[in-house]
Amino acid sequence: MKVHLRVFVEVENLGKAMNALVEAGITGFYILEYKGMSPQEWEGFSVKEDPKSAVRLIRDHANDAMLICCVVDEEKTDKIVEKVIESMEGEKYTILEVPIKRIIVNYNDKESQRAETWLLEKEVPCFYCGENAVQRIKIDMNKAKIWCTNCGAARYYLVKGVEKEEK
Incomplete structure (x- = not known):
């Protein structure tokens, strides 16, 4: 089975996390830039229902962060995760392992x-x-x-x- 491995890191630790993943043997990844807040930072906030207030809250209080994603074989996941944990010691990060039921890729042959x-x-x-x-x-x-x-x-x-x- 394949696993969608997601590693959330602060921007300044992006290179460190990417290097750990590559050293552990991943062959490809994609990265998303986002703004996020941990539950401890979120505690005590009350958001007004209107979208502008919610967006303003995120812009003003959320941290810039990066999400590194890759698809790996399930049997390689533990080794990869251990390498990331070792490399990111003392840093803030979150790792998610999401099982993949199936992958469908369409190589649309309409080259023209x-x-x-x-x-x-x-x-x-x-x-x-x-x-x-x-x-x-x-x-x-x-x-x-x-x-x-x-x-x-x-x-x-x-x-x-x-x-x-x-x-």
Whole structure:
């Protein structure tokens, strides 16, 4: 069986957690940037029902954090988790192991409708850490991803276009 391994870490510990996962043998992962609060931080808060108040509360009080996700074989999970625990000693993190019932992948064979993937690299200041580092940009159909090679932070964008009018 496969396991969806989710490692929640503070932004400053992203590289440490990623290195531990790679050293433990994972072959791929994806990362999500989010804002979160632990139950201890949340205790005592009362949120008004309107969405603007809830969003404002999260923006003002939640911490920037990263979620590293990967799919691993169940028998390799313990070794990977042990490596993360060892590497993250003294740091704040959460690990979830979610069993995967099945995985369905559709390799839509309609190549004529698929745009070419572009990968650009340029050394500029990072949008997150501010350091001058290589930023990788991948554009695929209507999605774009910018990834910092220094701190590992990533941002995702939807690309909206306008069709040309035929003359």
